[in-house]
Amino acid sequence: MRKSFGEWVAGYGRRPVERYVWAGCAVLTAGFALASDLTPHRVWGWSAGTGYALAAFLASGPAPRRAARAVAVAGAAVLPLVGLVATGTGQSEVAVIERSGHLLATTGSPYVTAPASVTEFNPYLPGMAVFGVLPGDPRWWLGGVCVASLAAALPRRVGPLLACPLVALPFAVGGVDLPVAGLMCLGLALAGRGRPGGAGLALGAAAALKWTAWPALPVALALVAARQGGRAALRCAGVGLGAGAAVVLPFALADPVGFLRNVVAFPLGLTTTASPAGSPLPGHLLAAHVPGGTVIALALLTGGALLIGVRLAVRPPGTARAAAGRLALGLGLATALMPASRFGYLVYPLLLAALAHEPAHRAPEVTDRSVERTPA
Known part of the structure; x- marks a missing residue:
């Protein structure tokens, strides 16, 4: 009618x-x-x-x-x-992943030892090259991993998050940060549900893709330790660090010079070739316009990380939502203060903030009276 x-x-x-x-x-x-x-x-x-x-x-x-x-x-x-x-x-990162996948398949390493131009640098950890080996455009796989991870961690918010411009833009044009952020959300959600092994596996997979995932490991460990004790935290740490190291270490040891140039020096703006990541955020502005600005930005970044780490040790989070809020704050500061940064990195604090505000009945967690007394 x-x-x-x-x-x-x-x-x-x-x-x-x-x-x-x-x-x-x-x-x-x-x-x-x-x-x-x-x-x-x-x-x-x-x-x-x-x-x-x-x-x-x-x-x-x-x-x-x-x-x-x-x-x-x-x-x-x-x-x-x-x-x-x-x-x-697509954005240049799509070509980087495709090239690194080709190098991995043909030479056994996703890195060029002595990159001479921006197009030869690969700032991602070795696991990212897998998306360049898989058939088809890497964006299908990058977006698929992100959607699957969010569907497990935030099942009722996948649609609204995909509709958000900060998520939709990288989903269509590049998407290299999406699977990392999605797996981080999944890892924290599993940690809050009392599944330390699954949390470690998800975070280890994210840690094999980009350095940006590594801060999630100590946050998840603090959460697991607060909720389930040291043995569960050790299990989470063993699985997470083991999975990440199993992917990263072979390439780092086989070509340490190339590894450091590509995934450490280049993203931090410490190479003669400038990174194209140059959004006008505070860290980039300091590095570009202030004498010694790179050192200042890195010092501020280190200081912020230490303060968050101290608070994490003194007052560990008692829920996945609290842990996600801590991590969102930390990665938001890191995005603002990194010398080579871009607005696209804001997808990390955005997705983590969505997990931090997920209602309790939508994200069942382990109940523990001792945790209720632990300040978040």
């Missing part, structure tokens, strides 16, 4: 907040498309802007909320990904 104009107007006022959110996203992404000089970003901006505009229209009427969110996900994540993959267009 067709609804009358009056019924449509009545439905229009049911969800004012959501329609304004989608409308704001539409305006921002359209502006992003106009301002960017990168083809993948322009393609994504126009597609996402259209999807968000349609979602705002649907959210303004009596259509189910799921329909508006589905349109937002389709326009912002799925359709631009399909189009960019079909045309072979």
Whole structure:
């Protein structure tokens, strides 16, 4: 039965907040498309802007909320990904993963010992090269691992998170940080559910992909120790460190010079070749415009890490949500203070913040009266 104009107007006022959110996203992404000089970003901006505009229209009427969110996900994540993959267009990180996978398959190492240009550097840990060995475009696998991890950790928020511009943009154009962030969320969620082995395996897999995952290990260990005791924490540590080391160490020992140049010196801005990661965040601005700014940024980064580590030891988190909040804060500071950083790294604190605000009944955790007395 067709609804009358009056019924449509009545439905229009049911969800004012959501329609304004989608409308704001539409305006921002359209502006992003106009301002960017990168083809993948322009393609994504126009597609996402259209999807968000349609979602705002649907959210303004009596259509189910799921329909508006589905349109937002389709326009912002799925359709631009399909189009960019079909045309072979993407951010430079896609080419880095493909090249590292080719090197791994042909030479046994994903690294060039003496890289001479930006295109020869590979700043990722060896596990990332696996996505370049798998058939098809790496973005399918990168996004798939992220979605699967979030579906296990945050089953009711996968759609809204995929619709978020900070997640949808890398999902379509690059996505190298998505599986790392997804596995980190999964590891903390499993730690909170009393599964130290599973938590260690998820975090070990993330730790084999990028350095950004390593801060999650001590946070998870503090959580497991607070909830289940030292033996469970040792099990989590053994599985996590063992899985990560089994992937990383063989390549680090086989070519230590190449490994250090690619995955340590280059991301920290300590090589003669500058990293393309140069968003105008505080750490990058210090390194670029202040004498000795790189050292200052690294010192601030180290100081912040030490303060968070001390608080972690003194007051360990008692729930996965508290642990995710701590880690989100730490990685947010790291994103701001790293000399070579980019806005895309904000996907880490965003996804972790979503886990930190997940209602308790949606993320069952081990009950322990002693934990209730442990300050978060």
